[in-house]
Amino acid sequence: MxxxxxxxxxxxxxxxxxxxxxxxxxxxxxxxxxxxxxxxxxxxxxxWSEVPDTILPAPWDVWGAALELWYNGSLLTDLGASLGRAGIGFAIGSTLGIGVGLLTGRVAIARVMLGPVLSLLRPIPAIALVPLAIVWFGIGEGSKYFVVSYTVFLAVWFNTHHGMQYLPETYLRAARSLGATPRREFVSVMLPSVAPHILAGVRLGVALSFLSLVAAELSGASSGLGFRLQEARQYIRTDRMFALLIILGALGAAADFVVQRLGAKLVHWEQA
Known part of the structure; x- marks a missing residue:
C-alpha cells in the first residue's frame, strides 16, 4: 500500500x-x-409547514412568480423602465462626479468652496430626497434621474477627490523635471494615478444606482421594478417580492462584473 x-x-x-x-x-x-x-x-x-408562505415562500413558488411576471409581459416592461432610469442617472452622476472630483482634488479654491457642502450632502440617503425631487421635477422621469444621479455623483466624487488629493507629489515633480507641460502632466501622470480610484467610485456608483432607483420608484411611478415591489407588498405577494429582489441583485451583480472587466482592461497597469 x-x-x-x-x-x-x-x-x-x-x-x-x-x-x-x-x-x-x-x-x-x-x-x-x-x-x-x-x-x-x-x-x-x-x-417546512410551520413557516407560512407569506413569510418565506419556497424557491419553486418564487420561480413560479417570476415566470408569471415574464408571461404577462410586465417583467420586460419594468426591466426596460428601470434599466433606462438607472443608466441615465448613472451616466449623469458619474460624469459630474469625475469632473468635480478632479477639480476639488487639485484646485484649492474649488476644494474650499465645494468640499464642505458635498461632505454635508453625503450622509443624506437617497430616499429622503424623493419628496423633494417630486416637488422639484414632478412625478415624471426627471425626479427618478435626479435621485439616482445624486447618489452616484457623491460616491464617484468622493473616490475621485480622494485619489486626486493624495496624488504623490514625487510623480508631479519628476514630470516637471522632464519638461512636461501642464496638459501632458494631467494626461500622463494625474489621470493614470487617479484612475483606480475613479474605477472604485464607478463600481460603487453602479451598486448605488440600483439602490436609489428602487427608492425613487417606490413613489410616483407606474412602472419599474421598485413600483412592482410596492404593488406586490400591497397584495402581500411575498413570492413576487423575492423574485423581484433576486432580479435586482442579479442586475447589479452583472453590471458590476461588466464594469470590473472593463476597468481591468482600461486600468491594466494596476493589475500588474
Whole structure:
C-alpha cells in the first residue's frame, strides 16, 4: 500500500498548494456550491409547514412568480423602465462626479468652496430626497434621474477627490523635471494615478444606482421594478417580492462584473 505523505513533508505541502490553486482557479465551482447551499436550506425551510408562505415562500413558488411576471409581459416592461432610469442617472452622476472630483482634488479654491457642502450632502440617503425631487421635477422621469444621479455623483466624487488629493507629489515633480507641460502632466501622470480610484467610485456608483432607483420608484411611478415591489407588498405577494429582489441583485451583480472587466482592461497597469 502507498503511504500517505506526512502532514509536514514537502510533498504534502506541494499537494496542498496544488489543491488550493485548483480551487482558486475554479470560481464557478465556488459560486455553484454557495448558491446550492443557500437554495438547499431555503428549500427545506420552504417545505417546512410551520413557516407560512407569506413569510418565506419556497424557491419553486418564487420561480413560479417570476415566470408569471415574464408571461404577462410586465417583467420586460419594468426591466426596460428601470434599466433606462438607472443608466441615465448613472451616466449623469458619474460624469459630474469625475469632473468635480478632479477639480476639488487639485484646485484649492474649488476644494474650499465645494468640499464642505458635498461632505454635508453625503450622509443624506437617497430616499429622503424623493419628496423633494417630486416637488422639484414632478412625478415624471426627471425626479427618478435626479435621485439616482445624486447618489452616484457623491460616491464617484468622493473616490475621485480622494485619489486626486493624495496624488504623490514625487510623480508631479519628476514630470516637471522632464519638461512636461501642464496638459501632458494631467494626461500622463494625474489621470493614470487617479484612475483606480475613479474605477472604485464607478463600481460603487453602479451598486448605488440600483439602490436609489428602487427608492425613487417606490413613489410616483407606474412602472419599474421598485413600483412592482410596492404593488406586490400591497397584495402581500411575498413570492413576487423575492423574485423581484433576486432580479435586482442579479442586475447589479452583472453590471458590476461588466464594469470590473472593463476597468481591468482600461486600468491594466494596476493589475500588474
Amino acid at each position: 502507498t503511504q500517505s505523505p506526512k502532514p509536514n513533508s514537502p510533498f504534502a505541502t506541494h499537494t496542498a498548494r496544488s489543491v488550493s490553486l485548483r480551487i482558486a482557479g475554479l470560481p464557478g465551482a465556488a459560486i455553484v456550491l454557495s448558491f446550492g447551499l443557500v437554495l438547499s436550506v431555503w428549500a427545506l425551510l420552504g417545505a
